[in-house]
Amino acid sequence: MGKIDDSCKNVIDNVDGGVACGVVDLSTGMLLGIHNSASYTQTLNEIVAAATMDLFRGSSVDKIEKMVRQHRGMPEDGMHYFQEIHITSQHNFHFAKTIAGGKAVIMLVTKKTTNIGMGWAQLKSVIPEIEPLVP
Secondary structure (H helix, E strand, C coil): CCHHHHHHHHHHHHCCCEEEEEEEECCCCCEEEEEECCCCCHHHHHHHHHHHHHHHHCHHHHHHHHHHHHHHCCCCCCCCCCCEEEEECCCEEEEEEEEHHHCEEEEEEEECCCCHHHHHHHHHHCHHHHHHHCC
């Protein structure tokens, strides 16, 4: 188990209702590390990583960012706007935050019984430990 995997495990162990935590490289979509308590398959982990990348760097998001800059009369600088995303699905909360200057995203999936503030707090608490490990 790598250092990022260990840090993700710490998040899951310290969040009531923690299901999965992972880190995704936003330039490649590669999963840099993950831990889950739900025995997800590697294929499912990779699909979640790809979906997370789409939320932050997908073509629709890119179009929105360009349109906003154009509307504001700002030069095209490739800046990415989305920094944090929280999604509620039928059974889970999904937390995601860019780290390492936007190079990667750390994500956390919890049960819906998890306190949202505690989910964010635990996710953010591990960022200083994980950011130096992002290539």
